[in-house]
Amino acid sequence: GAGVSQSPRYKVAKRGQDVALRCDPISGHVSLFWYQQALGQGPEFLTYFQNEAQLDKSGLPSDRFFAERPEGSVSTLKIQRTQQEDSAVYLCASSLVGNSRTEAFFGQGTRLTVV
């Protein structure tokens, strides 16, 4: 596709349920980022991949959060035993190369609601 694609767009999970969020980056983009955006706030960094290597996971809020990108393309963010505070929009972004000047392209996000 032409842009970053995320699925599902909306997810309602019962507290304690595991969820998996998918990101399809732009083809050929080396860098992939996950962000968490709470209501009325700016996105906050979760984790970063360069190809299949997870180079930074310092933003993951707990060990319930896990991300992977096994073949250097599609990425999955998994949240185990979801809690109400996990409710947010999860954004994926990709960029061609990993330097600070390169534009990051964002998907539309997955809105997760934990009930």
Next chain:
Amino acid sequence: GNSVTQMEGPVTLSEEAFLTINCTYTATGYPSLFWYVQYPGEGLQLLLKATKADDKGSNKGFEATYRKETTSFHLEKGSVQVSDSAVYFCALSASSGSARQLTFGSGTQLTVLP
């Protein structure tokens, strides 16, 4: 650590009014600075960027100048349109380290009335 502080909203203007959204940052080294825009129902889109001091980014009539002496990157537009109604985010990307993640401000909601 790195941080971005931007003008709180919401901001409501009449069409053709002048717009300023203030943004200041804290960072080590020489970050790149960005403005992203989020239109209703859409994803974040890059509006403009500047990668070194005194650079001016511009797009769609919007401008912002990288001011290192005041650590600022204020967004301006001379005459806003209804179609500019959106949420605007100021962001920076660090110039060192292994990751190039963006650090965002909290966003400013702009509504332009006809």
